[in-house]
Amino acid sequence: MGKKPDETLKQRIIDAAWDLFYENGYAETTVNDIIKKANTSKGGFYYYFKKKDDLLNSLYVIFDREYEKFYTKLDKSINAIRQLEMVNQYVCFFIDANVSFELLSELYISQLATRKQEAFLSPDRYFFRMVREIIETGQERGEIRSDMDAFTLAQHILLLERGILINWCVRSGEFSLGGKGHDDFKLYTSFLGKQQENVN
Helix, strand or coil, X not given: CCCCCCHHHHHHHHHHHHHHHHHHCCCCCCHHHHHXXXXXXXXXXXXXXXXXXXXXXXXXHHHHHHHHHHHHHCCCCCCHHHHHHHHHHHHHHHHHHHCCHHHXXXXXXXXXXXXXXHHHHXXXXXHHHHHHHHHHHHHHCXXXXXXXXXXXXXXXXXXXXXXXXXXXXXXXXXXXXXXXXXXXXXXXXXXXXXXXXXXX
């Protein structure tokens, strides 16, 4: 029988890697450092990851974990657009405090080099499913425009989030994501509001 995946070990490796990336920098962290901090073996590491670069995309696992933690406690009776703004601000502050712009830049550089970004764009991501759920509820309650489907609007938000983060990286983290980054996000939410019908 084949070896069964140990999701606890995989998560431990991811958490150890990002702790080290944040403390020492991505370039200065080795696979051996990660193995030691995660208290595993080379076999355990390479069962899940072929190389250190593969861990970069795991940042979305960490982001989604934070989204889920916040959204689970969020009052769903709040206006849907306000919910989206609150989730965005929470994660912006989380990134501000826990992920340097250098680390995020490494992620985007890796994606450009390999032309792989499945994790970010996947509709199976918790973030995408959460945003789509909020939008669908908002459309049912008449809070969000219904002339565009929830899937398309969720994609727009995903691309907006990426644009804000890339701008933060390009500008060397010179502004607060929880401040200016969130304000930039709020500029888009007026587009999400229920649209008035044209009267001829």
